[in-house]
Amino acid sequence: xxxxxxxxxxxxxxxxxxxxxxxxxxxxxxxxxxxxxxxxxxxxxxxxxxxxxxxxxxxxxxxxxxxxxxxxxxxxxxxxxxxxxxxxxxxxxxxxxxxxxxxxxxxxxxxxxxxxxxxxxxxxxxxxxxxxxxxxxxxxxxxxxxxxxxxxxxxxxxxxxxxxxxxxxxxxxxxxxxxxxxxxxxxxxxxxxxxxxxxxxxxxxxxxxxxxxxxxxxxxxxxxxxxxxxxxxxxxxxxxxxxxxxxxxxxxxxxxxxxxxxxxxxxxxxxxxxxxxxxxxxxxxxxxxxxxxxxxxxxxxxxxxxxxxxxxxxxxxxxxxxxxxxxxxxxxxxxxxxxxxxxxxxxxxxxxx
Numbered sequence: 001x002x003x004x005x006x007x008x009x010x011x012x013x014x015x016x017x018x019x020x021x022x023x024x025x026x027x028x029x030x031x032x033x034x035x036x037x038x039x040x041x042x043x044x045x046x047x048x049x050x051x052x053x054x055x056x057x058x059x060x061x062x063x064x065x066x067x068x069x070x071x072x073x074x075x076x077x078x079x080x081x082x083x084x085x086x087x088x089x090x091x092x093x094x095x096x097x098x099x100x101x102x103x104x105x106x107x108x109x110x111x112x113x114x115x116x117x118x119x120x121x122x123x124x125x126x127x128x129x130x131x132x133x134x135x136x137x138x139x140x141x142x143x144x145x146x147x148x149x150x151x152x153x154x155x156x157x158x159x160x161x162x163x164x165x166x167x168x169x170x171x172x173x174x175x176x177x178x179x180x181x182x183x184x185x186x187x188x189x190x191x192x193x194x195x196x197x198x199x200x201x202x203x204x205x206x207x208x209x210x211x212x213x214x215x216x217x218x219x220x221x222x223x224x225x226x227x228x229x230x231x232x233x234x235x236x237x238x239x240x241x242x243x244x245x246x247x248x249x250x251x252x253x254x255x256x257x258x259x260x261x262x263x264x265x266x267x268x269x270x271x272x273x274x275x276x277x278x279x280x281x282x283x284x285x286x287x288x289x290x291x292x293x294x295x296x297x298x299x300x301x302x303x304x305x306x307x308x309x310x311x312x313x314x315x316x317x318x319x320x321x322x323x324x325x326x327x328x329x330x331x332x333x334x335x336x337x338x339x340x341x342x343x344x345x346x347x348x349x350x351x352x353x
Contacts, residue, residue, distance in 0.1 A: 003038045004036040004085060005088075006083035009041045010044065011043055013048045021095060024099075025091075028101070028103065041054055041064065045067065073182075086167055090159040090185055091160050092160040095210070097206070116192040116194075117196065119155070119161055119200070120162075122205055122209055125208050125209075129208070140200060142201070146244040150247045157224070225281055232245040253286060255317075258295055258311075266304055282300070283297070
């Protein structure tokens with residue numbers, strides 16, 4: 001039987017966290033699931049006790065140790081290249097799979113073989129626990145790619161939240177696409193999404209991520225600013241709807257950038273780089289987006305002192321979106337192109353799981 005799903009875990013110097021992630025998955029790999037799911041870990045030449053800890057799992061996992069540190073992105077690439085299943089899931093080494101989640105995920109992948117990208121909802125916790133139970137509410141099958149992108153929003157860049165169909169990647173796709181951007185995993189995600197007849201979201205909470213765990217070693221506003229938009233613009237020019245990406249950008253302007261800036265400049269998280277020179281690049285990207293100037297720009301100029309202002313506009317933005325959902329695509333008969341939102345939705349299939 002060909003493996004249906006490969007769970008791919010890149011790790012480096014995270015012995016305790018990776019062991020916890022593996023235990024959360026292996027506890028659910030019994031019976032037929034053990035034949036359908038393969039668990040592969042690539043240790044990027046860790047200098048802690050990761051090797052000893054992971055070898056203790058024996059044949060329950062496929063453990064690979066790189067002879068030297070090849071870099072995070074090359075480690076991602078290695079896992080993608082050395083797995084042959086239809087569906088591939090890059091799983092964060094510091095995340096955990098909640099109890100009962102895996103059977104629901106596999107059931108969806110088997111029941112709907114045309115899915116290109118499966119997005120799953122999770123939760124954040126300061127102390128992820130192996131005792132937490134998954135809550136699986138519903139499955140949304142979406143044929144409209146614009147609405148799917150808007151629904152998933154920036155979480156499309158979060159590795160543990162997305163499972164992609166490797167059989168839908170075009171011949172032109174190369175494993176090195178996006179190397180150096182910090183977001184190379186977005187290429188297979190968006191290629192699969194673009195090629196698929198349907199994409200799907202499982203609502204509820206199926207995994208737990210470490211709250212406020214910003215990865216260090218790169219500038220977040222550069223990665224989730226110019227680098228992200230280079231990828232969005234590429235796919236906008238190659239078949240995916242530009243409007244949907246602008247919705248994602250607006251949400252980032254009110255929900256992500258201000259809070260990241262506040263955390264980085266207060267020194268609350270030692271791994272964060274300040275990105276003091278991010279303003280020109282972000283202003284160039286969002287120069288026609290009012291939400292950037294209302295919510296993000298004050299934080300970039302004034303720092304945490306402007307957080308209250310940003311929080312107010314975050315609330316205004318949420319109310320604005322609710323209003324637009326209620327009244328549709330026009331206000332007083334006028335189009336509002338500068339304030340993109342999810343408007344009149346096409347029918348979608350929602351199933352209880």
